[in-house]
Amino acid sequence: MAAPRLFRPTARLFSSRLASTALRSNLRQTACAPSIYRRGYATENGTKEVTVRDALNEALAEELELNQKTFILGEEVAQYNGAYKVTRGLLDRFGPKRVIDTPITEAGFCGLAVGAALAGLHPICEFMTFNFAMQAIDQIINSAAKTHYMSGGIQPCNVTFRGPNGFAAGVAAQHSQDYSAWYGSIPGLKVVSPWSSEDAKGLLKAAIRDPNPVVVLENELMYGQSFPMSEAAQKNDFVLPIGKAKIERPGKDLTIVSLSRCVGQSLTAAAELKQKYGVDAEVINLRSVKPLDVETIIASLKKTGRIMVVESGYPMFGVSSEILALSMEYGFDYLTAPAVRVTGAEVPTPYAAGLEGMAFPQEDTIVTQAAKLLRL
Amino acid sequence: MSLKILTRSGLRSHHLTTARIAPARRWSSSISQRPGSDSVRFPGAVNSKFTTQMSFLKASDLPAIPTYRVMDSDGEMVDKTRPAPDVTDEEVLTWYKNMLSVSVMDVVMFEAQRQGRLSFYMVSAGEEGITVGSAAALTQDDVVFAQYREAGVFQQRGFTLKNFMSQLFANCNDTGKGRNMPVHYGQNYPRMVSPSTHHYGTANEELEADKTTQHTISSPLATQIPQAAGAAYALKLQDLQNPNRDPRIVACYFGEGAASEGDFHAALNIAATRSCPVVFICRNNGYAISTPTLEQYRGDGIASRGVGYGIDTIRVDGNDVFAVNEAMKEARRLALSEGGKPVLIEAMSYRVSHHSTSDDSFAYRARVEVEDWKRRDNPIIRLRKWLENQGLWNEELEKTTRDEMRKAVLKEFGDAERQQKPSLKEAFADVYEEITEEQREQMAELKRILETYPDEYDLRPYKDGIKGLD
Numbered sequence: 103m104a105a106p107r108l109f110r111p112t113a114r115l116f117s118s119r120l121a122s123t124a125l126r127s128n129l130r131q132t133a134c135a136p137s138i139y140r141r142g143y144a145t146e147n148g149t150k151e152v153t154v155r156d157a158l159n160e161a162l163a164e165e166l167e168l169n170q171k172t173f174i175l176g177e178e179v180a181q182y183n184g185a186y187k188v189t190r191g192l193l194d195r196f197g198p199k200r201v202i203d204t205p206i207t208e209a210g211f212c213g214l215a216v217g218a219a220l221a222g223l224h225p226i227c228e229f230m231t232f233n234f235a236m237q238a239i240d241q242i243i244n245s246a247a248k249t250h251y252m253s254g255g256i257q258p259c260n261v262t263f264r265g266p267n268g269f270a271a272g273v274a275a276q277h278s279q280d281y282s283a284w285y286g287s288i289p290g291l292k293v294v295s296p297w298s299s300e301d302a303k304g305l306l307k308a309a310i311r312d313p314n315p316v317v318v319l320e321n322e323l324m325y326g327q328s329f330p331m332s333e334a335a336q337k338n339d340f341v342l343p344i345g346k347a348k349i350e351r352p353g354k355d356l357t358i359v360s361l362s363r364c365v366g367q368s369l370t371a372a373a374e375l376k377q378k379y380g381v382d383a384e385v386i387n388l389r390s391v392k393p394l395d396v397e398t399i400i401a402s403l404k405k406t407g408r409i410m411v412v413e414s415g416y417p418m419f420g421v422s423s424e425i426l427a428l429s430m431e432y433g434f435d436y437l438t439a440p441a442v443r444v445t446g447a448e449v450p451t452p453y454a455a456g457l458e459g460m461a462f463p464q465e466d467t468i469v470t471q472a473a474k475l476l477r478l
Numbered sequence: 479m480s481l482k483i484l485t486r487s488g489l490r491s492h493h494l495t496t497a498r499i500a501p502a503r504r505w506s507s508s509i510s511q512r513p514g515s516d517s518v519r520f521p522g523a524v525n526s527k528f529t530t531q532m533s534f535l536k537a538s539d540l541p542a543i544p545t546y547r548v549m550d551s552d553g554e555m556v557d558k559t560r561p562a563p564d565v566t567d568e569e570v571l572t573w574y575k576n577m578l579s580v581s582v583m584d585v586v587m588f589e590a591q592r593q594g595r596l597s598f599y600m601v602s603a604g605e606e607g608i609t610v611g612s613a614a615a616l617t618q619d620d621v622v623f624a625q626y627r628e629a630g631v632f633q634q635r636g637f638t639l640k641n642f643m644s645q646l647f648a649n650c651n652d653t654g655k656g657r658n659m660p661v662h663y664g665q666n667y668p669r670m671v672s673p674s675t676h677h678y679g680t681a682n683e684e685l686e687a688d689k690t691t692q693h694t695i696s697s698p699l700a701t702q703i704p705q706a707a708g709a710a711y712a713l714k715l716q717d718l719q720n721p722n723r724d725p726r727i728v729a730c731y732f733g734e735g736a737a738s739e740g741d742f743h744a745a746l747n748i749a750a751t752r753s754c755p756v757v758f759i760c761r762n763n764g765y766a767i768s769t770p771t772l773e774q775y776r777g778d779g780i781a782s783r784g785v786g787y788g789i790d791t792i793r794v795d796g797n798d799v800f801a802v803n804e805a806m807k808e809a810r811r812l813a814l815s816e817g818g819k820p821v822l823i824e825a826m827s828y829r830v831s832h833h834s835t836s837d838d839s840f841a842y843r844a845r846v847e848v849e850d851w852k853r854r855d856n857p858i859i860r861l862r863k864w865l866e867n868q869g870l871w872n873e874e875l876e877k878t879t880r881d882e883m884r885k886a887v888l889k890e891f892g893d894a895e896r897q898q899k900p901s902l903k904e905a906f907a908d909v910y911e912e913i914t915e916e917q918r919e920q921m922a923e924l925k926r927i928l929e930t931y932p933d934e935y936d937l938r939p940y941k942d943g944i945k946g947l948d
Contacts, residue, residue: 170719199715205751210744213704214752220693220705221621221712244698245705253664253694254655255908289909313911393914
C-alpha cells in the first residue's frame with residue numbers, strides 16, 4: 103500500500119515552500135502582499151501568463167457583470183479585497199450590495215447565501231478557507247444539497263461555495279484539511295477542484311452558472327502561480343464543463359490521476375520518470391470531483407494497464423479510494439499491477455515545516471511509488 | 479454598507495432607536511476620542527458614558543419585558559378605551575375557522591398515526607393563534623420560512639385540506655413528490671424562470687424571485703433562520719430593482735427551543751448587519767421537546783436576545799390572536815422602513831400537545847398542568863368567547879362547523895390515502911436540476927429488473943406503473 107499512512111521522510115521539501123511563505127495566512131488576519139497582483143504578458147500566439155488568483159478574480163468579475171442575480175459574500179471579501187485578494191477590486195466595481203463583508207459567522211453568512219439562492223438569486227459564498235466551512239456544513243449539506251430534491255424540485259439552489267481547500271504552508275491541522283471527499287460524497291452537490299489558471303477561470307464560471315449548488319475547492323498554494331492562458335480562455339464566455347477531466351500529459355505506461363495542486367507535482371514526477379527510467383506516464387487532471395469523469399480514467403487505464411492516484415487528502419475513504427474502487431469495478435481485467443494511491447498521511451497535519459512536508463505526497467514520493475508499481 | 483448607531487433610550491422601553499449613516503466609504507464615518515469627553519468613542523461602543531461607579535449589569539435587576547395583549551382570557555378588550563381591532567367580522571370568523579380546522583385535523587391525524595396509517599405527525603394545539611394571527615398580517619407575496627408547527631400559517635395562506643393530506647400521505651398530488659417527512663409542507667406558485675433553462679441572466683433582466691412563497695420545511699432545527707435572512711436580502715435587492723412592485727418581507731417562524739441553536743444567533747446578527755426585511759417570530763411554547771424553558775435559558779426569554787442584536791423587539795400574548803396580528807402588522811411595517819431591517823416577535827403560549835407523535839409528554843409534565851392550560855387559556859377558546867360576546871358565534875354554529883370540518887377532513891384523508899403514490903422516476907429526479915447520465919442508467923436498469931420479474935413487484939400503487947420510469 104503506497105498511501106503514506108505514516109510519515110514519509112522526504113529528500114527535499116516541495117519547491118514552492120519559499121514562494122508560498124509570502125502567501126502564508128495569519129488565520130483571520132491574513133497578510134497578503136498586494137504586490138502579488140499582477141497582470142501577465144501577451145505572447146505571439148495570443149496566450150498570456152496569468153496567476154490562478156487573477157483567473158479567479160476575472161471569473162468573478164465577468165459573472166458579476168453578466169448576471170445581475172449574482173453577488174459575493176464572505177469574511178473580508180469587500181473592503182479588504184479578500185483574505186487572499188481573490189475578490190480584489192470587486193467592491194469598487196460592483197458596490198456594497200453585491201460584494202458583501204459579513205460578520206465572522208460561517209453558519210450565518212452561509213445560511214444567508216443558501217436562503218438567497220432558495221429565493222432565486224445566485225450567490226457566491228466565499229469561505230476564508232474550507233476548514234472554517236465546517237461551522238456551516240449543515241447549511242451546505244442538509245439545506246443546499248437536499249432542498250431541491252426534498253421540495254419536489256420546486257426550490258432552486260443556485261449557490262456557489264468557494265475558497266481555499268487543503269493544506270497551505272505552516273498553518274497546522276485545523277487549517278490544512280482537504281474536503282474533496284467530504285463534499286464529493288453528497289448527492290445534490292457538484293464539486294470541482296481547479297489546478298491551473300484556465301481550470302480556475304473555466305470551472306468557477308461554470309460553477310456560478312450551474313443551477314445546482316457547486317463547491318469550488320481552490321488551493322492557497324496555487325493562488326500565486328502563473329500559467330499560460332489561451333486566447334479562448336481570456337474571453338468572457340470561457341466555461342469548462344463540470345464532470346470532464348483533462349489529460350495534461352499523454353503516456354502509455356502508467357496512468358496517474360490527480361487533482362488540484364498534486365497535478366503539478368504529478369507532472370514533474372512524470373517528467374522525472376521519463377528522464378530516469380524512460381517511462382511515459384499519462385497524467386489526468388480530474389478538474390471535477392463530482393461528477394467524476396470515470397470514462398476518461400478507465401479509457402486511460404485500459405491503455406496503460408496501471409493506475410496510481412495522487413491526492414493530498416487522507417488515505418481512508420478518500421477520492422483516491424473511490425477511484426481505485428472504480429478501477430476495480432470497470433477496469434479490473436485491464437490491470438496488470440495492483441492499483442495504488444499516494445495520499446496525505448493519516449495524521450492531523452503538523453505545524454513544523456519538516457513534519458508538514460512529510461505528511462503530504464512530494465514529487466519524489468510519486469516517483470518512488472511509480473517505480474515500485476512499475477517494478478523498475 | 480450602512481452603519482448603525484445604537485442609542486439606548488431607556489431600560490424600561492426595551493427599544494433601541496436607530497440612526498443610520500450611509501457612508502460611501504466606511505472610513506468616512508471613523509471616529510476618534512475627543513479630549514475631555516464624558517463618553518466613550520471607541521469603535522465598538524460609540525455612545526457609552528464614562529462612569530466612576532463600578533457596577534455589573536444584572537439581568538435579574540432589569541424588569542421583564544412586558545407582554546402585549548389586546549384581549550383578555552374572557553374574550554374582552556383589556557383596554558376598553560382603545561378602538562376595537564381593525565379587522566372585519568368576516569376576517570375574524572375566517573381566522574377562527576382556520577384555527578378550528580387545524581385543530582380538528584390535528585386530532586384526526588394524531589389518531590391516524592397511532593393507527594399506523596402514517597409514520598409521523600405534529601399537532602399545533604395551543605399555538606394556532608400565533609400562526610393564524612401572524613399569517614393574516616402578511617401579503618400573498620411575502621415569503622415564509624416555517625419550522626414544523628405552523629400548519630395555521632399554511633391554512634391561513636390558502637393551503638387546502640387536500641394539500642395537507644396529499645403531503646401527509648406522500649401521494650402523487652404532493653408537491654414534495656413524497657420525499658419529505660409528514661408535516662414538512664411546502665407551497666409553491668409557478669416559477670417565473672426555470673433555472674434549468676434560463677439560469678443565466680443578463681444585466682438588463684429584471685430580478686424576479688421564483689414565486690415560491692412558502693419554503694419547504696426542513697428538519698434540522700434553526701437552519702431556516704439564516705436562510706430567511708438571505709431570502710429577505712434577496713427580496714430587498716429584487717424590490718430595489720423594481721420599485722413599482724409592492725415591497726415584500728420574509729416571515730420566519732421557530733420555537734424557543736430552536737433559539738438555542740447557533741444558527742439563531744448567527745441569523746439575527748447577520749440580518750441586523752445586512753438590514754434584511756425579515757420578521758422573526760418565536761413561538762415560545764414552554765418546552766423544547768421535554769426540556770422546560772427554565773432549563774433552556776437564564777435570560778428574559780428570547781425577546782431580550784433581540785435587543786442585544788440591536789433588533790426592534792416585542793413580546794406578545796400568543797393566545798391573543800388580535801395582539802399577534804397587530805404586532806405582526808406593525809412588525810411588517812417596521813421591517814420595510816429605513817430601507818429594511820429585522821424585527822423580532824416573541825409570542826408566548828403553552829404547548830398543549832405532545833411534541834410530536836414520537837413523544838409522550840406526560841413522562842415529564844403533569845397531566846393536570848396540561849388540562850389546566852387547555853381549560854384556562856387557549857387561543858381558540860379565547861377567540862370563541864370574543865366572537866360570542868360580539869354575537870357572531872354560538873354553540874349551534876360551533877357544533878355544525880366542527881362536524882362539517884371533521885367530515886371534510888375524513889373525506890380528504892380517505893381520498894389521499896387511496897390516491898396513487900408518486901411515479902417511480904421521482905425517486906431519481908431532482909437530485910440535480912437535470913437528471914444525470916448515471917441516474918438514467920439506474921432508471922433503465924430498474925426498469926429492466928421490473929420487466930424481467932413482473933410477478934415480484936406490484937407497481938399498481940405507483941402513478942403510471944412501469945411507464946413512470948420513462
